[in-house]
Amino acid sequence: MKKFMTMLFVAGMATGAFATGTEKSVEIIHSDAAKVTVAMTEAPSSTVIVKIMDEENRLVLRDRINKSEAFAKRYDLNALPKGTYSVEVLDNSGVLRTTTFQNYVSEKPSVYSRVSLMEDNKFRLLVSNLAAQDFTVSIYDGDKLIHSEKVSDVQGLHKIYNIEKPNAAISFRVTTEGGFDKYLSAL
Structure with missing residues (x-):
């Protein structure tokens, strides 16, 4: 029983350490109605690719970023038609983070x-x-x-x-x- 609990503890620690690795090093911040910032809080281990896709999953923008240190890059999407867009950040290991946003502010009637x-x-x-x-x-x-x-x-x-x-x-x-x-x- 003690051996089983030890194995569970080790597995939990390994899973927790693995889950907090790259996931938290990437942030996608929707700052304004049509502005998105992608930030890497740690130095990326490989080339980072940022993809922005529309509602129909068509590629709107693809950006390759080769940096050896932490960075933040802002994307201004005012020229795009109103709609829902998704931002996907990936590197050699796969998808690091994905989020969806609307590039307009819907106003409620007053x-x-x-x-x-x-x-x-x-x-x-x-x-x-x-x-x-x-x-x-x-x-x-x-x-x-x-x-x-x-x-x-x-x-x-x-x-x-x-x-x-x-x-x-x-x-x-x-x-x-x-x-x-x-x-x-x-x-």
């Missing part, structure tokens, strides 16, 4: 809005303004602007509009100074 028809000619407008920016509500009867109001320093709006005798379909437009612009209809 304004949510909805309009509903309550009864004849009465419309409920709900606006949730998470960024607490000033926003403008415009109401159109077909193509004709019939009402516009600026709402300041609020996080939202819940208002019922009574529109007498509309000639065409009523639509609402919510715009913010931050660039949000959305047309809404109760249909």
Whole structure:
């Protein structure tokens, strides 16, 4: 039993030592939306190859690095189309590290809005303004602007509009100074 435990201990130490070797000496840092840095914290034992591939596993970039000391190299991928890319770092012993990233920042909307028809000619407008920016509500009867109001320093709006005798379909437009612009209809 003691011999078995000793063998397990030695096997565990060997596995732990092997696993922490090259894996931790390579870092892939996704610093900006379209910038990636590959860093070797120890001197590489052979030529290092960096491959960047797109979603369909097509090679976008291949870089051969011959260094005898630790290094860091930054890749600017702004010219590439928006998508998911993978970075693979290898040497003579095989793949050292792989990671996947997107070269764009997906922004969550800061304004949510909805309009509903309550009864004849009465419309409920709900606006949730998470960024607490000033926003403008415009109401159109077909193509004709019939009402516009600026709402300041609020996080939202819940208002019922009574529109007498509309000639065409009523639509609402919510715009913010931050660039949000959305047309809404109760249909």
